[in-house]
Amino acid sequence: MASFFGIGVGPGDSELLTIKAVNTIKNLDILYTPQARKNGKSIAEKIAAPYLPLKLEIKRRHFPMVKDLETKVRSWQEIADEIAVDVQTGKNVGFLTLGDPSVYSTFSYIAELLKGRVEIQTIAGISSFSQIAANLSTPLMLDDETLEVIPATANSAQLAEAIDLNDNVVIMKIATNFAKIYQILKDRNLLNKTIVVENASMAGQKEKVLADYSIDDRLPYFSTALLKKGNHDVKNN
Amino acid sequence: MASFFGIGVGPGDSELLTIKAVNTIKNLDILYTPQARKNGKSIAEKIAAPYLPLKLEIKRRHFPMVKDLETKVRSWQEIADEIAVDVQTGKNVGFLTLGDPSVYSTFSYIAELLKGRVEIQTIAGISSFSQIAANLSTPLMLDDETLEVIPATANSAQLAEAIDLNDNVVIMKIATNFAKIYQILKDRNLLNKTIVVENASMAGQKEKVLADYSIDDRLPYFSTALLKKGNHDVKNN
Structure with a gap:
């Protein structure tokens, strides 16, 4: 069954992903990742780079880095809606988080917005x-x-x-x-x-x-x- | 350089070891592990079983499960002395811990007893x-x-x-x-x-x-x- 996966990539060293995280990444169809400012890749994406399948579709989206929760929730809602459509059409969709997805992560908000709409799985990571x-x-x-x-x-x-x-x-x-x-x-x-x-x-x-x-x-x-x-x-x- | 490695195997699922933990285990010469009561294997050893090299020497030692810290420290001291000799003769020695070696683990005590005597490395694990x-x-x-x-x-x-x-x-x-x-x-x-x-x-x-x-x-x-x-x-x- 297609799912939405929050995947912890650990704090920096690519060897600190779990086997489960690597196996999950290998089965992804689509990866959502924050649009970084200068070069195209977020830190989490760089850490996971050795494991990303060649055919993986990467959707870089803008995650506003502002204090105001309402502004953030609005843009997360758009991204969550797009993810819901992808999962509902049978794609395994991933979202990488630095460290552990359960520790101060944007994934938690996206997951909350998707609860009840798609299957959600969290792959624990090494926290900082x-x-x-x-x-x-x-x-x-x-x-x-x-x-x-x-x-x-x-x-x-x-x-x-x-x-x-x-x-x-x-x-x-x-x-x-x-x-x-x-x-x-x-x-x-x-x-x-x-x-x-x-x-x-x-x-x-x-x-x-x-x-x-x-x-x-x-x-x-x-x-x-x-x-x-x-x-x-x-x-x- | 030969080292003493504390390796977190995560809370139970063998897929929850990190790549670094698996790579570290593959390069071990000797593994110290608690002597479990009924069958020979501790929970941590069972979790790591898929990754243990065939030629690995496993030293099962008795770790007393008592309240009294002094009694425990005495038996840890003997085990630490034995580990020190192994590392000093060039062996990579491992010690597995359930979950994360930094979270309520016996490894922390053994490491304390070995500080300054051998090189110590801690491989983080997913905590419960x-x-x-x-x-x-x-x-x-x-x-x-x-x-x-x-x-x-x-x-x-x-x-x-x-x-x-x-x-x-x-x-x-x-x-x-x-x-x-x-x-x-x-x-x-x-x-x-x-x-x-x-x-x-x-x-x-x-x-x-x-x-x-x-x-x-x-x-x-x-x-x-x-x-x-x-x-x-x-x-x-």
Whole structure:
């Protein structure tokens, strides 16, 4: 049965797709992908490039990058309608997402607009925070520890609560509100327990402890912070 | 250079390994794996079975499943010492973990005991909560939402805080403290917003809303709850 597939391609390395993602991509008839500004290909499309079938029809569509949800939903609705027609005529239609389709992705909105109209399948991917931990060979959580994932766009009270109440905190896209978050962590003497990864799993990846930054530094868009309060050296437990 | 590899095999489906995990497994000389009780194979080993090289040497070792960390660390120390010798003699040594090696895994402890002695590499895997969201085709988080992952063994105050302060909460291994968690969610009128997935991505997988359980039900060990407070139907936004 023809379906609409949301496929996670992981955070950057083409080897980080799952076997299931690769097999799904090989059976696609049509791939919808965001129209990137300069060259034709989105990051997700570049990551999946080694696996795209030669005969695959690629439909590049404009996904507005604006704050206003209504504007976005209008253009997503048009794309969703086009996808519905394709699936209903028997085509397997794919939509690639960077990282994991369940983590802050446009796919979730498109899928919501298609629910009840076509069969939807989600193929999980490696999230950026999972890969950050793997790169550092540091656990995200152990034993009874908690992990909170919070976007840098959350308000100060939410960020402070997340930091105060959890053992481990991932702050997504920290560049957006760097000075604010730097100050919250500085006030709690946690700059030394926070690792910042710039461009995780992409060219130009860099890891630095937050204490090595200044509050007015400007970071790349794909920068993520990982706060780990505990010292997980089991030898000293 | 010979290394010690922690390899995530995902939550159950052999197609959910990454290409990188499969390639890493194919280059292993030795695989350490927990000695399971009845038949010889751990769940992780069964999941990876299609990819294990014929000449791979498999060392099944006893990993005690006890509460006491000291007892566990003692037996991990012996295994870590044996792994160190293997890697130092030029062997690529692997250790499989169910799900993601960065998420509540024994690998993190073994790696800690081996830091500075051998080269360590972590190969990320699909976590159980990522696959649960994929199975349900429901987002873990959208926009400015937060996600907290908390084990069912956390105390009541921590569980209540996690539930009160986050948009989305994953409660791992909910079977351990089912009645307590059921009551906390019932008190907040959230039973209908919580999905329980039994045996995620394994044979016997079952999804049910928490409201369809009774407080004294007994659940399988690999059961996870996903609380989603928001209604993510963008059509009604």
